Amino acid sequence: MFSRILHDKPKEECGVFGIYAPGIDVDAAQLTYYGLYALQHRGQDSAGIAVSNSQSINVHKGLGLVAQVFNENNLKQLKGSMAVGHVRYSTTGASSLENAQPVISRFSDKTLCLAHNGNLTNTNELRQHLAKNKVFFQTTSDSEIILQLISQNSTLSLTEAVKMTMHQIKGAYSLVIMTENQLIGARDPKGMRPLCFGTLGEGYVLASESCALDAVGAQFSRDVKPGEIITIDQAGIKSTQFPLSSQRSLCIFEYIYLARVDSVIDGESVNQVRRNLGKALAQEYFIHADMVIPVPDSGITSALGYTEESGLPYKEGLTKNRYAGRTFIQPGQELRELGVKLKFNPIKDILKGQGIVMVDDSLVRGTTCRQIVKMLRQAGVMEVHLLVASPPILCPCYYGIDIASPDQLVAARFNQEEIRRFIGADSLHYLSLNGLFSALKAPREEFCSACFNGTYPTEMARSI
The missing domain is CATH 3.60.20.10 (Aminohydrolase, N-terminal nucleophile (Ntn) domain)
Structure with missing residues (x-):
């Protein structure tokens, strides 16, 4: 499927x-x-x-x-x-x-x-x-x-x-x-x-x-x-x-994922925006759990914001192989899950027997999160609640990010419960659009959020 x-x-x-x-x-x-x-x-x-x-x-x-x-x-x-x-x-x-x-x-x-x-x-x-x-x-x-x-x-x-x-x-x-x-x-x-x-x-x-x-x-x-x-x-x-x-229409994904956390873009600190996203997540979805862990590295700042707002302890439950980087030589089809293990590995003595909130910045295809959840289960985690610090990605991007087709987007093809079952989490929650924009100083009209709502800021040429 x-x-x-x-x-x-x-x-x-x-x-x-x-x-x-x-x-x-x-x-x-x-x-x-x-x-x-x-x-x-x-x-x-x-x-x-x-x-x-x-x-x-x-x-x-x-x-x-x-x-x-x-x-x-x-x-x-x-x-x-x-x-x-x-x-x-x-x-x-x-x-x-x-x-x-x-x-x-x-x-x-x-x-x-x-x-x-x-x-x-x-x-x-x-x-x-x-x-x-x-x-x-x-x-x-x-x-x-x-x-x-x-x-x-x-x-x-x-x-x-x-x-x-x-x-x-x-x-x-x-x-x-x-x-x-x-x-x-x-x-x-x-x-x-x-x-x-x-x-x-x-x-x-x-x-x-x-x-x-x-x-x-x-x-x-x-x-x-x-x-x-x-x-x-x-x-x-x-x-x-x-x-x-x-109207200005800065790409909202610069703040969610693309930009480096220590950058300031159009007067807003990327670090502060991502912390605010985590806080907004906690306001919308407080989960009774033992700890908050991020999917490193992209989920770290929002996870910190979630723990600041919720009061739940923050732990680094997943270690990341920094030498793998964001891209690396991919294994054959039969070894896809091993490929994820090259990048992430659970820290078992922190996680065993625990109920966790796992925070990530976005969910595009869902395949990596599925494999991470499986690894967490194998490490002895009792409950995994996946919280995503952005809304569901529903529409293609034509402005320079490789989201070219709805066929690549899990949220465009399946409902939230189907996605949760595929990933294997006990619960799945996305930040709302209102929660997303609450994390920003500028009005929502000044950002391109077409990947979430299909409202494109420029006329689409026939060539697309």
């Missing part, structure tokens, strides 16, 4: 990073490496860095994690005081070296580098338009479409070319763009994907999340506004505002 897929979390979209530091004694490539390392949770398929020395641009990129793609030798080859970096998870376009970013083109007499986080919803329409203009594509990603659209407007200034392109593209995007002597950051008019900037001495840094600024010693300035274009060059920093959308 249920598909047996090992990976049971929404995969992240991408992470972008940029630094502008001419005249400052810094190694732009090395700092970009550190920034990408801090953003590694946003994409593990590929990584890349492009560096400018003001005369030319040198690029190195490859498949794998940041530490696998870069080493001391190839970083030394990337000389310059400006850089753009990217970590990728493939949402549009295959996971292959050709789709690794930054992507490169020409803009008048300059080299143009682009790193993109998000997903366009009118990709097919734009690709057909560019093909009619004799544009030949080197990749299958929508990021190259954005790059080619900017290049088509090379008679304009780069800022105006980016602005013109923003009139043509639809969907979610945060962009970091570089030429030999200019760095630009841009965010879609609804602010669906995060982007912030800060200062590093007399230089500037752009990043998907504030944790990357912390990693390189930059001082956070502010988030890039929805529809804003930030231009950085020898004249300083300039803001250009694309026509404002009627």
Whole structure:
């Protein structure tokens, strides 16, 4: 009845990073490496860095994690005081070296580098338009479409070319763009994907999340506004505002799961929001149990919030193999359950004979939770109550998270009691939408929650 897929979390979209530091004694490539390392949770398929020395641009990129793609030798080859970096998870376009970013083109007499986080919803329409203009594509990603659209407007200034392109593209995007002597950051008019900037001495840094600024010693300035274009060059920093959308729609999953817990996005602490989610869970569902345990690592902060509100003791009942990471070589079909055991293992002396509340951030397919509950039973747990710190995921995402079909979503196919029986828990409870939004400072209208309620903030193109 249920598909047996090992990976049971929404995969992240991408992470972008940029630094502008001419005249400052810094190694732009090395700092970009550190920034990408801090953003590694946003994409593990590929990584890349492009560096400018003001005369030319040198690029190195490859498949794998940041530490696998870069080493001391190839970083030394990337000389310059400006850089753009990217970590990728493939949402549009295959996971292959050709789709690794930054992507490169020409803009008048300059080299143009682009790193993109998000997903366009009118990709097919734009690709057909560019093909009619004799544009030949080197990749299958929508990021190259954005790059080619900017290049088509090379008679304009780069800022105006980016602005013109923003009139043509639809969907979610945060962009970091570089030429030999200019760095630009841009965010879609609804602010669906995060982007912030800060200062590093007399230089500037752009990043998907504030944790990357912390990693390189930059001082956070502010988030890039929805529809804003930030231009950085020898004249300083300039803001250009694309026509404002009627409503901001930041992806709610940034707070639930995608962002790192130490980041601050659009003025809200991810850590505090996740604690508030746990507290809201406790207010809605107080369970008489012996302890609260998280599904590490994504459920930890909400579990702490639950225990703060409920008064139940918090224990780390599951240990996680940190070397497995969020992705690892998956075993054959007959060894799927062993694959989960490579990542999680119960601590038997804590759990034996106990009734537990197990908190996780979200439930997508349910297969991993099922196997965890089975392991807990084998460890001697008497009762397992699964509490999910978000509502049921019912609808696909078209904006950069790999929830592409309702067939992948357990809550879209089965009712709550059927899911509980499949997982094997004594009870299953989801946080309500009202509880979710109670954890946030901003009004619910300022977030995209389409995966929960099917209300999409942009018009869906026929190409989807």
